[in-house]
Amino acid sequence: MTLTELRYIVAVARERHFGRAANSCFVSQPTLSVAVKKLEEELGVALFERAAGDVTVTPTGTLIIEQAQRVLEEVSVVKQLAEQGKDPLAGTLRLGVIYTIGPYLLPHLIPRLRELAPQMQLLLEENYTARLSEMLKQGEIDIAILAEPFHEGGISTQALYDEDFVVATPKGHEWEQLSEIASEQLSDENVLLLSPGNCFRDQVLQTCSDLNRESMSVGSLQRTLQGSSLTTIRHMVAGGIGVTVLPATSVSAADDSLLSVRPFSEPVPSRRVILAWRRNFPRHAAIEAVRQALLQSNLEPIHRLPDALVSQ
Numbered sequence: 001m002t003l004t005e006l007r008y009i010v011a012v013a014r015e016r017h018f019g020r021a022a023n024s025c026f027v028s029q030p031t032l033s034v035a036v037k038k039l040e041e042e043l044g045v046a047l048f049e050r051a052a053g054d055v056t057v058t059p060t061g062t063l064i065i066e067q068a069q070r071v072l073e074e075v076s077v078v079k080q081l082a083e084q085g086k087d088p089l090a091g092t093l094r095l096g097v098i099y100t101i102g103p104y105l106l107p108h109l110i111p112r113l114r115e116l117a118p119q120m121q122l123l124l125e126e127n128y129t130a131r132l133s134e135m136l137k138q139g140e141i142d143i144a145i146l147a148e149p150f151h152e153g154g155i156s157t158q159a160l161y162d163e164d165f166v167v168a169t170p171k172g173h174e175w176e177q178l179s180e181i182a183s184e185q186l187s188d189e190n191v192l193l194l195s196p197g198n199c200f201r202d203q204v205l206q207t208c209s210d211l212n213r214e215s216m217s218v219g220s221l222q223r224t225l226q227g228s229s230l231t232t233i234r235h236m237v238a239g240g241i242g243v244t245v246l247p248a249t250s251v252s253a254a255d256d257s258l259l260s261v262r263p264f265s266e267p268v269p270s271r272r273v274i275l276a277w278r279r280n281f282p283r284h285a286a287i288e289a290v291r292q293a294l295l296q297s298n299l300e301p302i303h304r305l306p307d308a309l310v311s312q
Contacts, residue, residue, distance in 0.1 A: 096143070132146065159305045186208055
């Protein structure tokens with residue numbers, strides 16, 4: 001039994017597909033399949049039930065894969081402890097960030113982090129919350145910048161900042177005459193949202209209650225349109241398709257010629273951005289360096305939370 005074989009079975013369990021698992025492990029499918037079969041023969045049990053286009057984990061396989069995951073996490077801790085013994089602010093730090101935060105935060109975070117920890121090499125992973133959560137638990141990334149709500153066993157979090165939502169309309173829209181927009185006004189418009197799977201979409205639907213009711217009603221597909229990214233949505237709004245809700249940090253001066261942006265009236269919808277890491281991640285100085293780099297950056301407009309408590 002090898003660590004490589006354990007990584008392979010964890011990948012197959014995650015992907016539920018041998019081809020995708022092989023791609024995620026950067027090996028050929030035959031190489032991965034042979035290794036998994038070899039491990040099953042060594043253990044004397046079937047870990048997976050194989051069918052055309054579908055892979056299911058057996059009950060015994062579930063227990064073994066959970067243990068394999070714990071073994072891989074502990075191996076990662078051993079490596080991190082060795083790195084910490086040298087310099088916790090040196091070496092590679094694997095940072096994950098969700099799609100609706102990364103493009104707007106990283107240009108401010110990275111220069112400041114380079115000043116605070118010049119020996120730290122930052123390896124970035126941009127993805128959805130669900131995927132980053134899995135990567136955290138599997139030791140594929142060290143820390144992640146996410147948005148609440150987020151609750152995962154074995155993961156500690158710390159609040160970083162709060163960010164208001166704003167309304168964006170095409171130039172010439174009647175709302176240009178208003179100083180602020182009430183959330184219930186959105187139910188009268190064609191609203192562009194990110195596609196399902198994006199946490200920002202869920203946050204908008206949760207905080208804008210009238211829009212949430214509208215999206216659940218009959219015929220809502222004619223009223224709530226979807227885009228794959230905030231950039232795409234901004235272009236669609238500029239083209240006159242409808243209006244949208246954006247996180248305040250995503251609005252730049254470049255949007256001024258295409259969009260009209262207005263704040264919400266009270267209570268203003270917002271989201272809380274957090275830092276998340278495995279509880280056994282030993283490089284606490286690296287976590288604090290990332291937090292301080294963000295708090296000291298010139299990212300605006302946000303409401304910083306310098307004294308936020310760590311949640312277990």
